[in-house]
Amino acid sequence: MDACSPVLVVGALLLVLLGASAPTVSAARAFFVFGDSLVDNGNNNYLMTTARADAPPYGIDFPTHMPTGRFSNGLNIPDIISTSPACLLSHLGEYLGAEPALPYLSPYMRGENLLVGANFASAGVGILNDTGVQFVNIIRIAQQLQNFQDYQRRLAAYIGEDAARERVSQSLVLITLGGNDFVNNYYLVPFSARSQQFEIHDYVPFIISEYKKVLARLYELGARRVIVTGTGMIGCVPAELALHSLDGSCAPDLTRAADLFNPQLERMLTELNGEVGHDDVFIAANTNRVSFDFMFNPQQYGFATAKIACCGQGPYNGIGLCTPASNVCANRDVYAYWDAFHPTERANRIIVANFMHGTTDHISPMNLSTILAMDNTRN
Template sequence: QGGRISFSGQVQNYQSAVEQLVSILGDEDAAANHLSQCIFTVGMGSNDYLNNYFMPAFYDTGSRYTPAQYADDLAARYTQLLRVLYSYGARKVALIGVGQVGCSPNELATQSANGVACVDRINVAVRMFNQRLVGMVDQFNRLLPGAHFTYINIDGIFSDILRAPGGHGLKVTNRGCCGVGRNNGQVTCLPFQTPCPNRNEYLFWDAFHPTEAANVLVGQRAYVARLASDVHPVDLRTLARL
């Protein structure tokens, strides 16, 4: 597997790319005009909860921070890096909220009593972070000239899907299509493992990640909001027209 690049590392890579773009287009004004027409999507936070805050065997953040303190710390770091993106030309930015981590097959397998009920304490903690993203969007749009930030409410969209999965073409919401153990979520999909034959009917592909079918549902509602709560303040189609 390849290594992960931190958000700060990705922002540094973006800064380098912008410098190259300036050279290609000839000057900073041309680059700024080009970048102002682009849509940037930024989705961060899932691993900070899945693979850090709620992983006490490896990290002590869960004991050092309350959920509110942890959300504040993440949001503060996030804000700094988004300001760098803005200073390097990003104007239309969609912040992708963190989904229902407490409903993933891994959390259901390890922390749900019946393997069906989502782990509320995890989802409550994640929602604290998402609430700060909404505030961040409002602040950027108010204070940064030319900024058009929006928030995609993955948590809310997933909640809507879970309330009526059949209406969204899904049949299995608490097990991975590919995985090992309880809920196919104790060990994620292994190399050469045979997945389920009907992946389009599953919400989750493996212990952590949604299927393509689920991502299509989310993508459609991010682009054209079905409910007012799907986005804040605008969907991606509207953002593109600004």
């Protein structure tokens, strides 16, 4: 039987999910993930919330062909950055050499699974505590940071305090926040509370200042390599086209918000690196640039469309949720968007490829392959 046959792929996944003995990962780099639905891999499955992706057709292209809580037809960005059990290496890539980190709320987050890292992300959250209140029970970023601290206590109990501290300091961290602070807060409804409190040119510096506190706290908790993604072209996602566009043009207010947010985020990261005394702790990943390329040159990437979601209903398949009753495209590889807001697995792969090998237009001050090579040399 082929080492990467579907039977063994599913079997390997079940070993991880059931906490069975797995190949040691102590030599692999730990990976920690914070943020929203773009990187949530199942924490919201354990919560009473409407922000869930635990029903078909989500997961249709995942190795198990089952929904996992990922807002994707298959793998999401953290999956592709990390790796999975040995027989899945060719499928997921070989970037970190580890199994995918489990959701922090998973009952199997124990023992050797702690060594892999943890995914703390929760769909619906933002930089601000009031972002996503309509989803009721989500893990806001302050709680994600508290969970990271609690995780470290559990890891220390398992491998000792010094080893736990070293494992965290040598880890890679990914954090994705900001989009919901516009889509599900400032612009959620006309005359929202935040839009009454701030003009957009004042709101953006406010959330940037709050984000800086989050990142500074991550540093205090031991993170020393943190990839920070900006927002994509949030005015151009199928949901916003369905609401605001008659001719396929992007929503101007959200486009302006992203255009304000991303440069200010990069400047803040440079400032924060200066404050911690290292220019490569916080790495700025420009997902807006990749989204722009998808939107205006989809054929260059092999996409038939970057405007219509694969799964949904209404104009651009951008209305409502992706459900078993939705339209679902036959070939997910030619769609940049899986649902009204989230990229397909193939689009996620292109995004990660830009993180890994892109120029400073895509990720700065250096790309992820350079970071990993540099750190391997140091270690």
